[in-house]
Amino acid sequence: MSEPTAETKSVMTLPREEVVSPLTGEPIVQYQGVTKTFGDLEVIKGIDLALYPGEKMALIGPSGSGKTTLGRMLMTLEEPTTGTILIDGEPLWQMKTSSGKLVRANEKHLRRMRQKIGMVFQHFNLFPHLSVLRNVTLAPMSVLGLSKEEAYQRAVEMLTKVGLQDKLGEYPSRLSGGQKQRVAIARALVMQPKVMVFDEVTSALDPELVGEVLEVIKEIAIDSDMAMMLITHEMDFARDIADRVIFGAEGRIVEQGSPEAIFEQPESERLQSFLKRFR
Numbered sequence: 001m002s003e004p005t006a007e008t009k010s011v012m013t014l015p016r017e018e019v020v021s022p023l024t025g026e027p028i029v030q031y032q033g034v035t036k037t038f039g040d041l042e043v044i045k046g047i048d049l050a051l052y053p054g055e056k057m058a059l060i061g062p063s064g065s066g067k068t069t070l071g072r073m074l075m076t077l078e079e080p081t082t083g084t085i086l087i088d089g090e091p092l093w094q095m096k097t098s099s100g101k102l103v104r105a106n107e108k109h110l111r112r113m114r115q116k117i118g119m120v121f122q123h124f125n126l127f128p129h130l131s132v133l134r135n136v137t138l139a140p141m142s143v144l145g146l147s148k149e150e151a152y153q154r155a156v157e158m159l160t161k162v163g164l165q166d167k168l169g170e171y172p173s174r175l176s177g178g179q180k181q182r183v184a185i186a187r188a189l190v191m192q193p194k195v196m197v198f199d200e201v202t203s204a205l206d207p208e209l210v211g212e213v214l215e216v217i218k219e220i221a222i223d224s225d226m227a228m229m230l231i232t233h234e235m236d237f238a239r240d241i242a243d244r245v246i247f248g249a250e251g252r253i254v255e256q257g258s259p260e261a262i263f264e265q266p267e268s269e270r271l272q273s274f275l276k277r278f279r
């Protein structure tokens with residue numbers, strides 16, 4: 001077991017709200033006092049969290065702890081009950097009127113903000129009637145207004161990055177689950193988002209296909225200076241890829257720190273017993 005460095009140790013012992021990423025600069029994403037309630041169930045119980053430029057953050061925790069809900073609020077799929085999420089310093093779920101008043105965001109504001117966020121889900125949601133290439137060029141053309149040539153060029157670059165350069169004309173039904181997920185990753189990357197959210201992207205895959213998808217994500221993480229939030233049940237993956245690991249349980253952040261701190265020196269009993277399941 002490796003000794004924690006002075007840096008990881010200090011991160012581990014700071015109170016939660018004072019913990020900062022090892023990376024610096026203005027955060028790309030900030031959750032400020034965010035809560036989420038479904039009916040009587042308070043799923044997110046006041047989260048303060050910042051994601052920094054270039055940072056790769058892994059969210060781990062037991063099933064039902066609220067990881068996906070946290071991601072979905074950033075992906076504009078669930079509105080926080082209270083609190084604020086900022087992207088690049090701008091509120092996601094609120095917008096300023098011409099008189100400077102902060103009001104609930106309308107669809108136009110959300111659509112603009114959504115362009116900053118790349119999303120990859122457990123289910124690939126590809127268009128079955130479109131080829132791989134058309135699946136990836138669609139949004140750059142319709143949302144960003146790129147020409148067919150520009151969109152094609154970007155799409156081929158991204159499909160090459162995920163190892164699918166020989167599948168451009170193929171239809172999704174003729175691809176494996178791992179290949180479909182790689183198309184979904186290329187489709188998100190092609191929009192050149194500020195932050196990528198990967199929400200349990202290997203959970204629906206046959207076990208033998210998990211590795212190829214994780215490998216592609218790892219390569220992207222190493223290659224790119226994009227911020228990433230990775231919601232995952234794959235502990236080895238989190239350990240390999242993340243600059244910082246967040247352990248959440250029952251709607252709160254219980255512990256956070258470097259992968260070494262979280263996986264080798266877990267402090268809380270909750271995290272210790274969670275990790276035992278993976279040994």
Ligand SMILES: Nc1ncnc2c1ncn2[C@@H]1O[C@H](COP(=O)(O)OP(=O)(O)OP(=O)(O)O)[C@@H](O)[C@H]1O
Pocket residue numbers: 038041043061062063064065066067068069070200
């Ligand atoms: N739309 C919804 N309506 C009602 N309850 C919901 C809704 N979405 C999530 N929940 C509940 O919120 C809690 C947290 O769910 P969430 O999917 O965020 O957890 P998770 O940590 O991602 O779990 P898993 O690892 O199993 O995916 C669960 O109890 C879930 O049933």
